[in-house]
Amino acid sequence: xxxxxxxxxxxxxxxxxxxxxxxxxxxxxxxxxxxxxxxxxxxxxxxxxxxxxxxxxxxxxxxxxxxxxxxxxxxxxxxxxxxxxxxxxxxxxxxxxxxxxxxxxxxxxxxxxxxxxxxxxxxxxxxxxxxxxxxxxxxxxxxxxxxxxxxxxxxxxxxxxxxxxxxxxxxxxxxxxxxxxxxxxxxxxxxxxxx
Numbered sequence: 001x002x003x004x005x006x007x008x009x010x011x012x013x014x015x016x017x018x019x020x021x022x023x024x025x026x027x028x029x030x031x032x033x034x035x036x037x038x039x040x041x042x043x044x045x046x047x048x049x050x051x052x053x054x055x056x057x058x059x060x061x062x063x064x065x066x067x068x069x070x071x072x073x074x075x076x077x078x079x080x081x082x083x084x085x086x087x088x089x090x091x092x093x094x095x096x097x098x099x100x101x102x103x104x105x106x107x108x109x110x111x112x113x114x115x116x117x118x119x120x121x122x123x124x125x126x127x128x129x130x131x132x133x134x135x136x137x138x139x140x141x142x143x144x145x146x147x148x149x150x151x152x153x154x155x156x157x158x159x160x161x162x163x164x165x166x167x168x169x170x171x172x173x174x175x176x177x178x179x180x181x182x183x184x185x186x187x188x189x190x191x192x193x194x195x
Contacts, residue, residue: 042061045060135165158172
């Protein structure tokens, strides 16, 4: 066992742990492990390897989590940009496979908006009704996901960015001719826009 003051072999103070190395801090301000690299170091700062030498986890010299479970990851060099006026919200990480065992991660902007009490008009069979919701930063072609109340029989909802800063939510009544009109009660819809 190694503690903050050095190595000890005192079996009475070290509980039996099946580990090759046991590091314990003695106070709240002690660091558990410090690895200080050469100023021009390029090799991994830390690695966990299989017995055959395959790297299954690593921290690169620049601080990237270079490998997790044997997959190499290339991380963004900064966090997501803070949303400004006319922009969507912050971001979610998206991974794209760029090699047999490599994934490049990038930020995608997104925003979740709750559109309160959308109240669609009475909609006849084989007809649709649209309502517009303002979402700053949304552009035509952006991905739209929709959280809706349970639709009435033979109806559903869709949504898309119909113009800059505008998401259109559409009620479809698929009932056959002579079927029932659909007139849903006003309800909250959750709209997510992803760049």
